[in-house]
Amino acid sequence: MxxxxxxxxxxxxxxxxxxxxxxxxxxxxxxxxxxxxxxxxxxxxxxxxRGDPARWNPEQLLVGSLSQCHMLWYLHLCAEAGVVITAYADHAVGTMAETSGGGHFTEVVLRPQVTVESPDMVDAATRLHTDAHKACFIASSVNFPVRHEPAVTAS
Incomplete structure (x- = not known):
């Protein structure tokens, strides 16, 4: 169950x-x-x-939730795989199409910039983004594509 x-x-x-x-x-x-x-x-x-630009809006919160979920799964999977992450920043962008009477997201692109401890971890760190995407609860719950374009470098 x-x-x-x-x-x-x-x-x-x-x-x-x-x-x-x-x-x-x-x-x-x-x-x-x-x-x-x-x-x-x-x-x-x-x-x-007509919203206040100094406050969060629901669309930003949705994109942020997708980014957070991916990062949290990614860090977990890296830790399990012995891939040492020393820095992570995601510059995610969501695209919404406004339609008559409403609108909908057409996609979200996650662009994590990741630093790993050593060059021999770059390939595994890059591959683990796919697994993190599959595991993310939020990405599995939306009806639009969530793509990821990671950049992984060694420190």
Whole structure:
């Protein structure tokens, strides 16, 4: 039987400027995302949709979740394989197509830049990105391609 995990979160709208949603331009898209334990994340909508650019939007959070999940699996698999990672940074980009009445992501590209301890680890470190992609819970749950274009170098 599969083990089930739940992830309760709370989104609280904080954008009432005094008149609620009396008009499309009369309210802020600001909100807080909270869960038991971590600090709140200040959210809004994409600035293209009247959001606050100083706050996280749902599209950024989705791309960030994919990047985090890949990295965490990758580090785990490298540790198991004896590949010593000394630095990791991912510059991920998600692409969304706006359609009438909504939109959808068309792809996310992960671009991890990885440094390994020695040159003999580069090939294995590169290959393990494929395994991390297959293991990532979030990537397995979306209906658009998640590609990875890793760059691995030795320190």
């Amino acid at each position: 599969a083990r089930l995990h739940t992830y309760p979160t709370t989104v609280t709208w904080t954008g009432n400027r005094g008149t609620g949603t009396s008009g499309y331009r009369d309210y802020a898209r600001d909100h807080d995302l909270t869960a038991d334990g971590p600090a709140a994340i200040a959210g809004s909508s994409d600035p293209a949709f």
